[in-house]
Amino acid sequence: MLISTHPTFLLINNCKTSKQLQQVHAQATTRGLMSLYPSLILTKILYTFSLLDHLTTTSPHYPLRIFNQIPNPSTFCYNTIIRVYTLLSSPLSALSLFAKMRRLCIPPDTHTFPFVLKASVRLRALALAKTLHSQVVKFGFGSDLFVLNSLIHVYSDLGSMTDACQLFDVTPQRDVVSYNSIIHGFVKAGNTSRARDIFDEMLVRDDVTWGTLLAGYAQMNQCKEAIQLFNQMLASGLKPNNIALVSALSACAQLGALDQGKIIHNHIEQNQIRLDAFLATGLVDMYAKCGCIDLAREVFESSEEKKLFTWNAMIVGLAMHGDGELSLEYFRRMKEAGIKPDGVSFLGVLVGCSHAGLVNEAQQLFNDMECVYGLPRELKHYGCMADLLGRAGLIKEAIRMIQGMPMEGDVFVWGGLLGGCSIHGNVEVAEIAAKHIMQLDPEDGGVYSIMASIYAHARRWEDVAKIRRLMDARRVNKSAGCSSIQLGGVTHEFVAGERLHPQIDEIYWVLDGIQRQVFESY
Template sequence: MIGEYKMLQVHSASPPKVPSHPQIPEILKTNLLKNFNSPFELKQAHALLIKTHTPLSSLPLTRVGLVCALNPSFVYAQRIFQTLEKPEIVVWNSCLKIFAEGDSPQDAIFLFYRLRQVDVLPDDFTFSFVLKACANLLDVFNCRIVHGYVEKLGLQGNLILQNMIVHLYALCGAMSDARLLFVKMPQRDVVTYNIMISQRIKEGNLNMAYGLFSKMSERNVRSWTSMISGFVQCGRSKEAIRLFLEMESEGQRPNEVTVVAVLSACADLGALDLGKRVHEYSNQSGFHENLHISNTLIDMYVKCGCLEGSYRVFEAMRERTIVSWSAMIAGFAMHGEGEKALELYDEMIRSGMKPNDVTFVALLHACSHMGLVDKGREFFTMMTRDYGIEPKIEHFGCMVDLFSRAGLLKEAHEFIVNMPMAPNGVIWGALLGGCRVHKNIELAEEAIRHISELDPLNDGYHVVLSNVYAEAGHWEKVARIRKLMKHQGVKKTPGWSSITINGAVHEFVAGDESHPQAEEIFEMWEKLLVKVKLKGYVPNTSVVLLDVEDKEKEKFLFRHSEKLALVFGLMKLPPGMSIRIMKNLRMCEDCHAFFKLISAIENRDIVVRDRNRFHCFKNGACTCRDYW
């Protein structure tokens, strides 16, 4: 090689020229300084800085910390940081933040302990990032340790840290610790209270949550929304609406979560006027693109008996999810518009949307209320065969209801016996309901035997069996059922109906004479009775299942709660305005016939939401087609 080199020198007039690229060293330098991924590469970058007399501050310090934090090079990174003017903990805090918010929050905890081992003094930010990591991991053990450090370093006055610790204890279910800290805190703010209220609601302890809410000197939208949502979740929709109206009176503007909660409450109570007002507010606030709100609006309008309102919302949606389609299909089914429910399903399939298990519940429900037995069988088979959806107990319940309503009681019974899961009280209750309609005492007695074991305190099923016996004239068995109910402490749920007039809810109980305008209601009733009798109304006393004279039975019939609510609505609502009534039990056949006649005589649309479905009366007919 030496000889070759000498030969090169001899034969070359000058040294060979190397192409000059002055940018290459700078690019290499930048890559090395900014993109090192290991301690080894960091040391190369460090050497380059020393060689080129470049200050260490040129290194991305947070990257130095991340590369060295969890390995033996930790001390090496420390030495670099200690040559700088800014406090070392500032850089480590940046690393803690990245770890805490990343995919490995446990690394933040490991780094925190490493810092404590080498006596790096943490500050408020250090603890906030470590607490965030603990929250992501639901790590109450390390939360307690961090809490101890906070106390030891005298940071009790940092309200942000105190709130984070309260939140973490609550999040991990350590409510006794959260409560103790809450009580001992030298100061609290709206965030502190919101944390405790939210957790109490999650636990189902609504009264304790409301107690905290009542003590707040200052409330924000989240405070109000948490309580309103809590009341709705616990089935206390009246209180939710009361609180919402109070929130409005205090000048607080509802957010999107508030809107969803209030609309759900309106759906529960059938409060259509308030629901419409909240809908208008939602549009004015720019919430109309919120899918959750749109889906809740569909549900609200459906459950308030305003099918056209729900369909307008559905039509206006730019984007629809399977929840939107299923809610609208269920709405048509509940309102007796079975054909439209099936048409909408076909439209959904054409749009490329695949049904889910909820969609099939709605479809089977539609078939059940229309008596479409074969179509119901087809859907039940299709859900597994075409879409791989395993039927749940709700689907089996719909099928039993479908068969039972259609009078196919033996097929319904066989279907129950062959179910791949244990039937519940609702399944047997569906069969029992069919037995009442089709007067099958034998199967009714079998159904009630199972129900007595599965749901012994449900008064509704005992009443249905009692009605089956009463319709067959077996009064001694009726007496036995009532005696049994009394012995078991099962009380019959009283029937009630409600109607909303100018935002006020008026409730009526069967035979109720306590309403302030009872006398006027009964006078109006007598006038209506004359009108309907002229149109052929004959009281159906067979629905009064008491062993008394027909005249006495008529008195009971004429004081049914839905009739009282109807009369009051005719008195108070302007001519031509729809009347909407909520009823907690199934509407009886006599009231059904009476409402059909009144809808024609008074030229009124009347909507009744009973326990099972909607009845929409118009021009002397009902959307249920007398099949319910």
Template sequence: MLIICKQSAHLTDTIKHCKTIKQVHQVHAQVITRGLLSLFPTSSLLLTTLLHSFTSLLPPPPPPSSSLHHPLSLHYATTIFNIIRNPSTFCFNTIIRAHTLLSFPLNALLFFTQMRRLSLPPDAHTFPFALKACAQLRSLSVTCAFHCQSFKFGFSADVFVVNCLIRAYSVMGCIHDAYQVFDESSYRDVVSYNALIDGFVKTGETERARELFEEMPMRDSVSWGTILAGYAKMNQFKEAIELFDQMVGLEICPDNIALVSALSACAQLGELEKGKTIHNFIEQKGIKKDAFLSTGLVDLYAKCGCIETAMEIFESSHEKALFTWNAMLTGLAMHGHCQLLLDYFSRMVKNGVQPDGVTFLAVLVGCSHAGLIDEARLLFEEMEGIYGVPRELKHYGCMVDLLGRAGLIREAMKMIEDMPMGGDLFVWGGLLGGCRIHGDVEIAEEAAERVMEISPKDGGVYSILANIYANAERWDDLGKMRRLRDCMRVKKNAGCSLIQLDGVIHEFVAGDSLHPRTEEIYLALNGIGQHQLEAL
């Protein structure tokens, strides 16, 4: 018996020092071959240690396409758990944590139920694991039930439980419940603030998030990154850049979330020089460019007109996720490089990356700009048939726009009629644009009527239909359209363009003269026009 106890103690110590799952399996084999599983309580201690070591070595879940080993891992862990005699609260915590970590929240909560049926009391570690499972499950009623359980067992004031409750309520959009938990708590740390700020950001309440951010007694890089992401999400790009500058000025090293948010803001504003500054900061600090950061850089340079630089960054990126490919494809579509776009799409598929709706939107837009009708038709058919990507309104809109530009008005109309959903402003607007180019008055009237139903205050549709009537010399209809426009008191949105020069963004709106150098600009334009006339 003494020899068996020594063997058991030795194997228990060995299990604790395992560095890989393979090593855990090897020790488990030793436990079985030495007949130690038949001895209680020795077997219970060994299996509990084995279960804890194994689950501690489980990696976080990768993308769904490569997560096939997770059910096998959980099956192994569950098998060990099921042969433990009289499992303790620690054992249940371990198995609940494993299922939560690998995103099997329902199973995790079922183990909690099993634990309570055995009259085992939960401890301070049980509720954080269970509440994380509630957040993954996104069930408000279940979360409320566990909130009540935390009160019942006296853990509602535990800072870890409080933080998990705030997060669980936040991810379900119950931000007021999350704030109430935060407000009633006597123990708050930086994680508490970050969880609530993230909740406000996700519900679009960036002002509340900023107020809370300013109240924080201590901030970390997650705090800054979360509020920056909120500004970027709500299209408050100037505020995002200002906050990023403040962060760097305080010598706080931004994390990748903050960097990606700042790059996104620069891309949307056309702030190429500011984006280059952030890029230089990344290089100088030696920050590892993961898939998100690489995507942010590709998106920045593509949207700011530097498609060659975007391609260089894409090619040099070691991590290319689906969204990285999509950013590159979208950039190529914007710049009209359709053949290159199709080549990159083929590379993407050959590399085993499954395209999604964004991918096909980029490719269809590129085909529309280049007038590649046959290629677009083929890709549109293959979306659902070969790639399993459902067609959405935006994909139909691209096809209608492409067919309309090519003069295939009847085919475009037939596509709209066969759509499984009603057309939106983009779909009918695309058809109307094709009618304007090719003078199809009959279909133009129907398309314009649909656009007016969707957006009666849109002045552009009245102008387009008026031009179609004028080109067809239907003067009576032209007069009716102008009177209708005046009656509806609609205004066409003024055109606007931006250009950056020496780090300063200049904005020009059609019909205004607010720019301080308007006279010089028009003088130069008149000179260019005169030069063109003389050349003729």
């Protein structure tokens, strides 16, 4: 009987967990098989272990014990254990095993270097990657496409685009992986223009190619380009992967492109794509930012897989819509589901409390951040509390909180206080807040306008004139307001004071008619 057909080998092939492998290992030992075929059985167990789905959550001790029992381990054995430790996020152990391999003069092969190169990426060690590159050349693997692609990916991931491009340019037979690696590097560096140039050069693209560039556009807030690329991908007949779908949804959310977002949602449903936590979060975020909070809730409730970021998207979305009570309810539900909130969770629910005027609830949550959950308060949390207290007219409490902060306040913290002073007409504290904002951001025209308004309401006309003169002297201009609306799949943008829209005359004609009807009704 061939050893490969032995029942023990068949059992090893069927193992799905580390525990099952250990049971088969124990049976082989007790039945004496380990003394007959130690290398074959242990190597098979080690290799099967490296393929387990849950490998990343497994203890690293068992595979090393297997490896240490193998007499005279081969290059294949070393490759396998190095791969295991790389996947276990133990790059130092992986590199230590490679060093031991070299000391014992066990020759590496084309599978060895991709594993150790990935370990160097985990350590963010560019110098080490270059040393390994020299080893690649030394052992004659400098023309192997598998190894070259690994090197291009390493240099790209570590931000050394000069080295990546040099290697990419001299690679004689590039494949889609070569192109994807270099595109990934430029996207990571924020150079989507160069990434697009390389993308356009490609004759063959896969879903990773499209998804990588789409993610780059979304991250760089190039939302129109992201949506155009997504539609181009659909037109090409290639089905987008989840990265592409999430990136396109993010672009729709940032742009407020509801119609396009619904098209993506329909594509997900029609193609029966499983709504994992990332897709569900993307849909919740898109619908919330496009003003459809009820649809956001429908997606959230129908999603079977809810991660922390999914809950956060729902809580923040409700807060954006001013529904503080419901935001608090979802926050409580999240904790009941056993999910520990993070800083984003608290920021979302604090914003909801601020918009709903829930002062007591917000103060309790703010205290719980550090006392109960051990989460450090950041400037954005203090800014939210300053806004909430200011809106509620608790100006003295707000300024005491700011003065007791462990760090200096930023424009958002002082801006929240200034907004409260504007509502309640507290000129003295407004002057303190405005002074700090002007020091932090002298070109912010908004603070001058707010102070002019506060002075005007207090009938301090000399101070109003003083603010105007100060704006002129510092050449500060208030940023023009800008809004956008999507109609029939087309986004229309309007900037205050401009008349650039092609239908501006018709728009003003309608607005004038509405204004006349309003006055006539009175």
